[in-house]
Amino acid sequence: MTEPPATTPDPHPVDQPHVHGASVELRSVTKHYEAGERGPGAVNDLSMRVPAGRICVLVGPSGCGKTTTLKMVNRLIEPTSGRILVDDRDIASQDPIALRRGIGYVIQQVGLFPHQTIGQNVAIVPSLLGWETARRVARVDELLELVGLDPARYRDRYPSQLSGGERQRVGVARALAADPPLMLMDEPFGAVDPIVRERLQEELLRLQARMTRTILFVTHDIDEALRLGDLVAVFQAGGVLAQLDTPQAILAAPASEFVARFVGADRGLKRLSLTRVRDLEPSPVPTATVGEPAAAGHARLAVATPGIPAGWLLLVDAAQRPLGWVPSARIPTEGVLGATLAEPTGAILTPWMSLRDALSVMLDAEVVTGVVVDAEGLVQGALTIDRLADTLRA
Ligand SMILES: Nc1ncnc2c1ncn2[C@@H]1O[C@H](COP(=O)(O)OP(=O)(O)OP(=O)(O)O)[C@@H](O)[C@H]1O
Ligand SMILES: [Mg+2]
Known part of the structure; x- marks a missing residue:
């Protein structure tokens, strides 16, 4: 097979060159923020499995429990009930700090450390892991380059000296730093303009084609979900999973009226964008x-x-x-x-x-x-x- 041109990576590579991912499984996971809370919680009896090396995009309206779901996977939040397994191991029995070192996390509000330079921010996990300086510095430059920020210009600045979109890109670089097998990305491209957003999406797919890891990716944007996801999980209010399937299957046969409305009336055209000549x-x-x-x-x-x-x-x-x-x-x-x-x-x-x-x-x-x-x-x-x-x- 011929290589795809650089600008259009294949989002669904058939031959996965190097799978370096961890499977993620949620079994009947429920989260109530308040003890004894009645009615639906933030996440409600959620069961789903993402095989190693796949991108699963969580998409749905505001408040439907996407961020809560991600945070339960790296134990920033503990579920009220249910189990979560990463690579078939129950995370409840793992040390949360050690667990998090193996999981890249891009949080919704970026969350860079204001008193550290961009370079130091990107190098946080490699520093924790004790990488030697030369390797750390090289990695920082490589990652800044990757997210489209000239290392020479950005490495020594502070977060307050960057635009919102630039900060988001640093957040992505930081999450990738130690090359974790699992990435949790919470609206990582939310604050960038459509052109940069498209570039970052392509970068992510290209990276994924080279070094396949597991990614749980949250977005509000159904087009982003369909473009990036091997699997798309459509959530509805109350933390309920309305459908989990491939983009093609969701577009061809939405499981409910809600999903059909959420993917939009131009479903046919969207299907055309998922198929190649x-x-x-x-x-x-x-x-x-x-x-x-x-x-x-x-x-x-x-x-x-x-x-x-x-x-x-x-x-x-x-x-x-x-x-x-x-x-x-x-x-x-x-x-x-x-x-x-x-x-x-x-x-x-x-x-x-x-x-x-x-x-x-x-x-x-x-x-x-x-x-x-x-x-x-x-x-x-x-x-x-x-x-x-x-x-x-x-
Ligand atoms: N710390 C908290 N305490 C109480 N309720 C919370 C807390 N965090 C979130 N919630 C509630 O849980 C529900 C799910 O929130 P969550 O942040 O997971 O939604 P989301 O899908 O990520 O939304 P958005 O798309 O707006 O980011 C919301 O109703 C929210 O108000
Ligand atoms: Mg959120």
Whole structure:
């Protein structure tokens, strides 16, 4: 298989290169903040399992118990009842401090230490673990780089000298510092603008493709949840788990009216963004190579290609790279097919493009049939808008 281009990591890697994760399991976990509290607690009879190496995104309206759930996993809060297992070991019997050293935690309000520099903040866990200075310093720079903060500029500043979004990124770097097998991330990208947010999401997925750890990630944002999660846990008020499944399954079959409303009316379009061009088998397309006799082009068009609009021939170069579509009326009656015959505007679909982006490119092109190319840009076939619609109906 070819490597994905750097900007579009595969969120669901098939071959997990290096799983370095811890499974997390909650068994009938309930949390009442006040003793003897009546009615639903902050978290209510919650059972879920996240396999090692997966990203599970907890999503739901404010106050539905997401933060409480995370804090029970690293024992900042103790459940009223129920059990929590990390790597199949009950955490209630583990030393909370030792437990937390193995769990990266990005808290909702970042929580940097104000009197320590950014570098010192990022190095907190490595310092606790007794890393030697050189290794610690190198790690700090590597992580600041990773979250898009120039180490030379940021390392020696104090948190008050950073913007809210920059502080959030430091929080993420700090949680990653000791490379823990389990990360708890509570709205880690909440305070950054959409462009930086998207970059951080991509970074997280890229990191995950390289070094697979288990992540419980909290967000309000359903799109972020669907994009990042191998699994998405949709919560509703009262700390009730409404659905836990893959993004595809949730979009295809929401378990309740609540989940359907929460994922939104544009469910179909969201499903398109989860599927990539390479996931579909392209239809065959009539092609002709530059320099071939015009008669050969006519002959190829005379044979109907299922699923492809009649009367269009795809002109390719000698290497099979697409040059453009030629309408049958422009094919000369004699001579050879020249490159100038091709109308340049056609939709080119690359393997890692989401079907949603593919649809957008196709709607923008003069010829709405998309030409599917492989990673080297060679023609593989074509996709029509009807095919995309069929995919959604399936
Ligand atoms: N220390 C506390 N004492 C009492 N009640 C609390 C405490 N912390 C949270 N709660 C309540 O428990 C419920 C769940 O809170 P939690 O912080 O887990 O929600 P959340 O899903 O993270 O919300 P948000 O999306 O707004 O961060 C809320 O009703 C909240 O008011
Ligand atoms: Mg919260």
